[in-house]
Amino acid sequence: MAKYVPSPSDWVREQVELYESSGGTKGTTLRDTGLPVVIVTHHGNKTGAIRKTPLMRVKDGNDYILVGSQGGAPTDPAWVHNLRVDPNVEIRDETVVQPMRVREVKDERERSRLWKLAVAAFPPYAEYQERTDRRIPLFVAERSGSPAP
Template structure:
């Protein structure tokens, strides 16, 4: 069942525009992060404080129907708001191209978080804190913060074969 409620578009113009283009085209346009060219999915969630429906494009990192959510916020020391929304309200709708499905997010912990490095999340990717000289002690690559799984599937983390089609570092 899709999430229901009042939709509150993002305060960020680029997010509003990308979500609108992606959804209005049925997932055939607006399919890459505009400043990176990386493929994206649209994640629909409930706001942690407002309770309203929020939508955000996230880098598409998929393996066997599970999606990694990289909470880098461009190297800033705080988590992006969508990450806090997913922690508070883990039931989401995810659109990958024309396909929409209900899913559940959960935070990675311990060893699974430390070892999670899908393609595009390491040095040179632009997604690690080492690219932010103003962030002290920020040499480590940003780990995956969440895994988003089909609602009825196991949410076990798997280290194998994360796929980011079209990423300059290639598929693994």
Template sequence: MAEYIPPSIDWVRKHVEKYEGSGGTEATTLPNTDLPCIIVTHKGNKTGGIRKIPLMRVKVDEGYVLVGSMGGQPKNPVWVYNLRASPDVEIRDATEVQKMRVREVTDEAERKRLWEAAVQAFPTYDEYQAKTSRQIPVFLAEPV
């Protein structure tokens, strides 16, 4: 079994620990907000280790939209490369945990629909896209 490698950013690590440590009854929103989030457990593409990241909860049908915004920074978050290399993930949504498979959305019509769902959940995504020249990656996590 692969080793768990905690997030290197202090607040992210503490958030994941509280969310997971409570069994999904605490820390289910982003810190200092009422915006719901999920925990995505995935495999590191370089380390092979188990990684966990809190992301905005954007539920669409039976799946989740995962947005690689990184606050509109010029580069993708590392987890984007991890998902591209290993699409099998586990998603914790509060107390529910489900194995899922992700795929990067490249079809323009589907991407537009999912982006709109993401912006409805978190309007700041549009600001993040305006801040960067890269197209922010969008993934869809679907039940296995």
């Protein structure tokens, strides 16, 4: 069975710990923004370890849109590579935890529509895209019957 390896980033590790230790009643917003986040549990591509990543809550009906912005950095965040290899995730949205399966959005019309939803939920995404030469990847997490990590 895979082991959970906390993030080396202090704020990520602390947010995940608070979110989960409270059963999803605390730590549910991004630092000082007051904007909601979800915790995405996934497997590390290289280590196989269980990883937990707080991401902005962006919804499209019952689905979640996961945005690989990394603040407009020149490279994708590590979790993007993990999801490309293993699309089975678990998403904690406050007190609700559910297994989901992700797919990377490739269709231009779908991507355009979902990008608008993402920017509406978290306006800095637009600035992050301008800041980098890479195209920020989008994933859709959909309900799944498969086991979570």
